Every structure is written in C-alpha cells, then in structure tokens.
Amino acid sequence: MKAAVLYEVDQPLQIRDLLQDPPKGNEVRVKTEVAGLCASDHHVMKGRAIQPLPIVLGHEGAGIVEEVGEGVTRVKPGDRCILSFVSNCGHCRQCRTGNPQLCDTNLDTGPRQYDGTVRLHDNGDEIAQMSKLGVFSEYMITPQQACHPVPDEVPMHVAALIGCCVTTGVGSVINMPAASVGMTVAVFGCGGVGLSVIQGARLFNARKIIAVDIYDHKLEFSYKFGATDVVNAREQDPVEAIRELTDGGVDMAFDSFGSARTTNSAVMALRKAGVAVLIGLGAVGETAPIDMVDFLRNQKSLVSSYYGAASPHETFDKLVSFYLKGELDVDSLITRTYSLDEINEGFSALERGEDGRGVIRFG
Ligand SMILES: [Zn+2]
Numbered sequence: 001m002k003a004a005v006l007y008e009v010d011q012p013l014q015i016r017d018l019l020q021d022p023p024k025g026n027e028v029r030v031k032t033e034v035a036g037l038c039a040s041d042h043h044v045m046k047g048r049a050i051q052p053l054p055i056v057l058g059h060e061g062a063g064i065v066e067e068v069g070e071g072v073t074r075v076k077p078g079d080r081c082i083l084s085f086v087s088n089c090g091h092c093r094q095c096r097t098g099n100p101q102l103c104d105t106n107l108d109t110g111p112r113q114y115d116g117t118v119r120l121h122d123n124g125d126e127i128a129q130m131s132k133l134g135v136f137s138e139y140m141i142t143p144q145q146a147c148h149p150v151p152d153e154v155p156m157h158v159a160a161l162i163g164c165c166v167t168t169g170v171g172s173v174i175n176m177p178a179a180s181v182g183m184t185v186a187v188f189g190c191g192g193v194g195l196s197v198i199q200g201a202r203l204f205n206a207r208k209i210i211a212v213d214i215y216d217h218k219l220e221f222s223y224k225f226g227a228t229d230v231v232n233a234r235e236q237d238p239v240e241a242i243r244e245l246t247d248g249g250v251d252m253a254f255d256s257f258g259s260a261r262t263t264n265s266a267v268m269a270l271r272k273a274g275v276a277v278l279i280g281l282g283a284v285g286e287t288a289p290i291d292m293v294d295f296l297r298n299q300k301s302l303v304s305s306y307y308g309a310a311s312p313h314e315t316f317d318k319l320v321s322f323y324l325k326g327e328l329d330v331d332s333l334i335t336r337t338y339s340l341d342e343i344n345e346g347f348s349a350l351e352r353g354e355d356g357r358g359v360i361r362f363g
C-alpha cells in the first residue's frame with residue numbers, strides 16, 4: 001500500500017510501500033479517492049506545527065469504506081464518505097457539551113488510534129496517521145466516527161474539500177452567533193479556507209465582502225466566490241482601506257491566514273462592537289498584539305473557530321445540501337490535480353501561493 005511519508009522536517013515527502021494492519025474494533029478500512037493539500041500539512045512539513053515523525057500527513061479527504069472492524073454500526077462497505085479530521089469520542093466533556101470538534105480523547109490519542117497503537121509499519125518502524133486519517137495514502141484505517149456518508153450526487157472531490165477547508169471556512173461564518181444577514185465582512189487570506197469564508201458570507205447575503213491578500217491573482221479569483229471588493233495588503237494598508245470602504249470598519253473580520261499581523265489587522269478593521277474570528281493556524285508560539293484601548297473602548301471581540309466551531313458532522317450535512325442546491329461552489333476551488341507521486345510538486349505550488357486548492361486523485 002503506497003503512502004507519502006514525512007520522515008524529517010524540511011525534507012520532501014517520500015512515497016513508500018507500507019504494511020497496513022486490518023481494522024480493529026470500531027475501525028474501518030477506507031479506500032482513499034481524493035485528498036486535498038492544505039496549509040496545515042505544509043506547516044508540519046516545515047516544522048511550524050509539531051507532529052510525531054514518521055507520519056503520513058493529509059487530513060482533508062474523501063473515500064469509500066472497504067472493510068469494517070468489529071462493532072462498526074455507523075457505516076458499511078461501499079459507503080462514500082467525507083472524512084472528519086476529528087474522530088470525536090462522544091463521551092468526554094467537550095463532546096458532552098456540544099463541542100465535539102474539540103474532543104479531548106481525540107486530542108490525547110493524537111495521530112494514533114484510540115487504543116494508542118498505530119496501523120502502519122515500515123521495516124519495523126511505526127508510522128503515525130495525521131488526525132487518525134493520513135489521507136496521503138491509498139488506504140486508511142480510521143475510527144468509524146471519522147466517516148460521514150454522502151449521497152451519490154456529491155462528487156468525491158467535493159466531499160474531500162468539505163472535509164477541511166470548506167467546513168473550516170463556511171462554518172466560521174454560518175455557525176457564529178455574531179453573523180447576520182446584510183453584514184459587512186473582511187476576509188484576510190484567499191486560500192481554500194478564505195474563499196470558503198467568502199462563500200459563507202455570501203450565504204448570509206453580506207452586503208460587502210472585502211477580500212484581502214498579497215497576490216493580485218488570488219484577489220481576482222476571489223470575485224468568483226462572492227468578494228465585492230479587494231485589497232492588496234502589499235500595496236495598501238488593509239485596515240485603512242477597509243475602514244474607507246465601510247465607513248469606519250466591518251461588522252465581522254476573519255483571519256483565515258493566521259499570523260500576528262493578520263489577526264491584528266482583523267481586529268483593527270472592525271467597527272465598534274465588531275467581531276473578529278481567528279481561523280488560520282499560526283506557527284507554534286506565535287502571539288498577536290492587540291491595541292487594548294481600541295479593543296475596550298470600541299467593545300470589540302476576538303473569537304476563534306476550530307473546524308467550523310461546531311460539530312463537523314452537522315456542518316457537513318448543511319454544506320452538502322447547500323452544494324446540491326447550487327448555493328455553494330466547491331468545484332471551482334480546485335485548480336490543480338496531482339497523482340500521489342506528484343505530491344511534493346503540489347506542495348511547491350501551495351508554497352508559491354497559487355490560486356485555489358490542489359488535490360490528489362487516487363487511481
Ligand atoms: Zn486543513
């Protein structure tokens with residue numbers, strides 16, 4: 001079974017033939033169909049996010065259930081599934097209080113299965129699976145709760161992107177209590193997540209959706225998803241530009257990039273009582289400065305949204321229906337397709353800041 005393995009930070013992924021154990025209790029074997037290349041994988045490759053190595057990366061994907069272990073009741077062989085990168089346990093405090101995306105047990109067991117062991121081996125080495133998935137591999141063993149079946153009308157590349165960037169982006173808007181019809185919005189970063197935030201704002205009929213990026217081609221691309229105005233932060237001060245476009249600031253600002261500078265700008269670009277949402281993953285240890293007087297006197301809020309800030313399975317169902325009704329464009333997010341062997345090329349394109357999402361299609 002072929003998979004792309006990260007053995008060392010700052011080194012290319014290696015395509016290896018791995019040994020895979022069969023699924024244990026409550027686990028399934030999934031044949032991977034499509035895997036998305038996400039900045040969170042790239043952060044691990046570059047050492048900006050820490051994972052035990054060696055590991056099969058990839059947490060945005062879709063596949064078909066091929067084999068089920070003992071006690072599996074949620075899915076059966078042949079089910080076409082979105083894969084959730086949080087396999088929530090259902091019993092911990094976070095799961096019980098309505099935040100399964102923050103499941104403690106899932107976090108504690110990390111890139112190992114729930115019994116603490118791994119299912120992949122290479123010459124005696126244990127290989128971890130990012131988010132209990134590791135979608136950069138032909139087959140995956142995952143907990144059954146990672147699998148969310150979708151109707152046949154949903155193409156697998158659409159299901160794959162709903163697994164991470166679409167849920168993370170659209171969910172950060174539609175699951176936020178502060179979102180309101182006709183609001184004004186600024187979105188920092190126009191990658192797969194940022195473009196999905198833009199579409200979330202469009203679902204709320206936002207009257208202004210200001211896209212901010214440092215690449216003109218990405219800004220141009222963002223109009224396709226609902227941006228009404230664009231700001232190139234290399235050419236203009238984005239905060240000033242946003243205040244000018246909105247008569248003093250936006251109702252909501254989203255940092256889909258995740259850096260000290262973009263989070264600071266998101267908060268500064270708010271109107272009084274506005275809400276900024278941090279979505280993009282910053283580097284480990286990074287902190288963002290907040291102007292405390294501006295923040296308090298203008299009664300601003302800064303909140304964060306992890307995996308759409310709600311149950312991923314609930315958000316998946318909403319997004320699938322939006323897609324089927326033609327209200328959510330997932331197809332156009334995909335601009336590049338690779339084979340597993342070309343995965344490093346795909347990450348180079350991501351690093352260069354090319355438009356949209358790259359995906360791997362498995363044979
Ligand atoms: Zn991701």
Ligand SMILES: [Zn+2]
Pocket residue numbers: 088089090091092093094095096100102103104105106
């Ligand atoms: Zn839990």
